[in-house]
Amino acid sequence: MELKTILEALYQNRSQAHLANDPLSFCHRFQAPEDQEVAGLIASSFAYGNVKIIKKNLTVIFDAMGPSPRRFVERFDPVDGVRLFAGFKHRFNDGRDLSALLLACRIMVEEAGSVEKWLLRFHDPANEDITGTLSGFSEAVKALDLAPVFGPGGVPKDAYFPFFFPSPASGSACKRLCMYLRWMVRPADGIDLGIWKGISPTQLVIPVDAHIQRICRFLGFTGRKQGDWRMACEITRALRELDPQDPVKYDFSICHLGISEGCDGKDRLKCAACPIGDFCSAGTE
Structure with missing residues (x-):
């Protein structure tokens, strides 16, 4: 054979038992694509380390966000967010990093209407794969104004927010970002969601x-x-x-x-x- x-x-x-043991399961809590793409960015960002701890900490996040991650992000106030997630910790990422991620997501939605449309600014459909897409996306996210969370000095050296957005340009495998794109782009098959149409599955890594x-x-x-x-x-x-x-x-x-x-x-x-x-x-x- x-x-x-x-x-x-x-x-x-x-x-489905495998799906229940996967961070992608958190996206399946929601039916609306606009909720799924926000949930996916958050779930994939924290998808490192022990699976049980990942699921436990993602449950804390999504319980706090309520029935619509998209609506939560649209209304997200970073000052309130820092207080809300003050005790949050996932390995070396803390509540401040989470609040910065939520603020970044809010900015993307405000500027482009969705995370997908914001990311597509950096995508070339003629390219063989998503190397350039992820490089441009990650650098642009890290250049956002996150002062409402971190203060006027920008992202401090002791913050691990940049860990959420590695780049192929630095040689990183970008596991969590590649996973996020797989969830969003691959055809809906009961596991992956297929809600993004601007990137071809042939380009995924x-x-x-x-x-x-x-x-x-x-x-x-x-x-x-x-x-x-x-x-x-x-x-x-x-x-x-x-x-x-x-x-x-x-x-x-x-x-x-x-x-x-x-x-x-x-x-x-x-x-x-x-x-x-x-x-x-x-x-x-």
Whole structure:
């Protein structure tokens, strides 16, 4: 059996239990696209670290935001926000960083009508992928006037707000931003949402986290050891050979072999039962 056939079967067998174990589940709380895109930016921004802690902290945020993230952002007052989220902490991001993210989102909506339209200012549909899009978007967000949160001196050195917006230009894999775009751009399939139409799925780049990095090395999709932008593009090119129109469609399925199924490449019993076991080099490195 070919690897593409195995990956297609994994894609078709994606589980709602896997979705419930994923930050994307927070977007599915809402029906309106304008709420989903705001929820997605917030959920993806905090999608690092332990899954249980991610879900716990995102629950705190969305419970505070109420039934409409878009309406909350439109009415967001940064002074009130800093007070509201004063005790918030997610690893090294705090309530001040969260308030700056919400203010940035409010500015995007005010200036362009939506996060998508604001981001599309930096997108060229003729480009092979989203390298330039993310570079321009991240730099522009970090240049916004966030003084209402941080004060007139700009983002202080001890703030981790810039962590939300890495750039391919610096070599970062930009995992969380690539994940956000996957959620928004890929066709609606019960997992991804397909609410953005200005970017083609062919241009997406796979979000490289520890699971994708490890499993895609085992599958021979990359020979690189560092989880950077070059690795992300290398894996995406390999996946494009399997599906030129939708190269990152397998991301969720592959990733949840690690997140939800516990694949670490070391458990021989799990390897024996793994659907990609015949194509995987786990244990040979």
